[in-house]
Amino acid sequence: MSSGTLYIVSTPIGNLEDITLRALRVLKEADFIAAEDTRHTQKLLSHFNIHKNLTSYHDHNKEEKAPVITARLLEGQSAALVSDAGTPGISDPGYYLINMAIRKIIPVVPIPGPTAAIAALSVSGLPTDAFVFEGFLPPKRSQRLLKLDSLKTERRTIILYEAPHKILKTLMDIRDVMGERRVSLSRELTKIHEDTLRGNISDIIRTVESAYGAAGNGESQASRGRSAGIRGEITLIIEGLMGEPLPARAEDPLAIIESLMRDRGLSRKAASAEAARITGLSRKEIYNASLKK
Ligand code: SAM
Numbered sequence: 047m048s049s050g051t052l053y054i055v056s057t058p059i060g061n062l063e064d065i066t067l068r069a070l071r072v073l074k075e076a077d078f079i080a081a082e083d084t085r086h087t088q089k090l091l092s093h094f095n096i097h098k099n100l101t102s103y104h105d106h107n108k109e110e111k112a113p114v115i116t117a118r119l120l121e122g123q124s125a126a127l128v129s130d131a132g133t134p135g136i137s138d139p140g141y142y143l144i145n146m147a148i149r150k151i152i153p154v155v156p157i158p159g160p161t162a163a164i165a166a167l168s169v170s171g172l173p174t175d176a177f178v179f180e181g182f183l184p185p186k187r188s189q190r191l192l193k194l195d196s197l198k199t200e201r202r203t204i205i206l207y208e209a210p211h212k213i214l215k216t217l218m219d220i221r222d223v224m225g226e227r228r229v230s231l232s233r234e235l236t237k238i239h240e241d242t243l244r245g246n247i248s249d250i251i252r253t254v255e256s257a258y259g260a261a262g263n264g265e266s267q268a269s270r271g272r273s274a275g276i277r278g279e280i281t282l283i284i285e286g287l288m289g290e291p292l293p294a295r296a297e298d299p300l301a302i303i304e305s306l307m308r309d310r311g312l313s314r315k316a317a318s319a320e321a322a323r324i325t326g327l328s329r330k331e332i333y334n335a336s337l338k339k
Contacts, residue, residue: 050124052147056133056159060237064160072157077123080115082130105139112143119152133161137181137207163205166281169242170230177203188316194223204284210276214254221247228285234278299325299332300339
């Protein structure tokens, strides 16, 4: 028996009018729909008068559900994979199932449509000829700083997803690590309170700080997740490095470790990892050498 098809169906990131005609047809015709949040998707389906079996597939059950879903596909059923919003697999658990289906030689077909990354990029006014999508920064601060450091010399436009309660701190870290540059912050795209702030990062920081009602003190308020301040879903676009390349960094690994610990507050371990990346030396050796210094 030939296997069914797994359709990767993009759904609106806010405005329901952004659903495509093809997405509606595939959602109606599929044998079942695998949804990140079945209640959320049920609302979408009810709006379009679609009545269909839903099964949940999310980050916390993906390892147990992906084999069940692919088994049904191998039996000949067709499935539509949808995430809460946008394109499945873009910073959501879709990748795991898509990858498993491909490995089992199940046809995987895209039903393209909205994705926050491209929507935000398209209105940013920043170069779109070459860009890099980084999704969410790592949750741990030391790793976030390392990631930003590695993006410092990136010449392509950079796309990031960020949570509203972290955005102020993230903007400050970007300015500290990557320097002054243009950014575009898109919030609640396609929804009633959609807006896009464009400008130098310092100007955007000031605007976001004033939204918290506490200029210069946004960090603690932001991290407490107060009800005031910037809310909603945010996609941040950062201008790539312009002009001459940055001067080569000092190659002394111990000096690099010290400066990362002093200036960026990294742990010795994280600083050694970064110094190893920069110099190409062994992380363990330079970590041990820095302990003896
Ligand atoms: N798969 C989705 C896509 O294709 O856009 C992204 C899923 S990711 C878990 C959710 C993140 O996308 C949000 O935290 C936010 O950073 C961004 N996002 C989603 N909807 C958005 C919107 N309407 N406006 C701005 N950013 C949005």
